[in-house]
Amino acid sequence: DIQMTQSPSSLSASVGDRVTITCRANQSIRSYLNWYQQKPGKAPKLLIYAASSLQSGVPSRFSGSGSGTDFTLTISSLQPEDFATYYCQQSYSTPQTFGQGTKVEIK
């Protein structure tokens, strides 16, 4: 199985801050990397697919980058509705695997 490791596991930030979350795979997954946002009691929501493509309807303050083994999700200016848990997921091979999640909390 491909192991996905996110860092940090949690972070505290203020509205307006630039936030960066990192996801690392233990082998190359090319650009088969997706990012999701999950709020308590809700299903995850797709933000970014194929490492850097913005899902329709997702605000442009979200962006993704990377390829191979190292990937980044950036929120350019954190908004109140962005406080949530974020997961990366590789779709390069089965079993498809997720990172452990990064919880973004209010500072």
Place this chain on the structure above:
Amino acid sequence: VQLQESGPGLVKPSETLSLTCTVSGGSISSYYWSWIRQPPGKGLEWIGYINYSGSTSYNPSLKSRVTISADTSNNQFSLKLSSVTAADTAVYYCARTTPSYDYWGQGTLVTVSS
């Protein structure tokens, strides 16, 4: 596209968990369709998928206990997980797979307890 999970919320240990996902606004004869679960307070685990031709793929950690099937006439796909234990207690989601998961059901909590 909308997905809705249905099935019992409580299953006894050693029994079989059975869930159905009803898809509206799109045909399951296109794309891949997955089951994903999330134990309370924990991360996400892919269970498996079925594709438009009926082929399946399962997580090796669950493969001996999992069956995913499709009913194209009712635009539904289903999950069966046998010999459940308390470790199978989780919110179970169905999702369209493209190969990212772009549409999700709202999830259903299944508790394994006697």
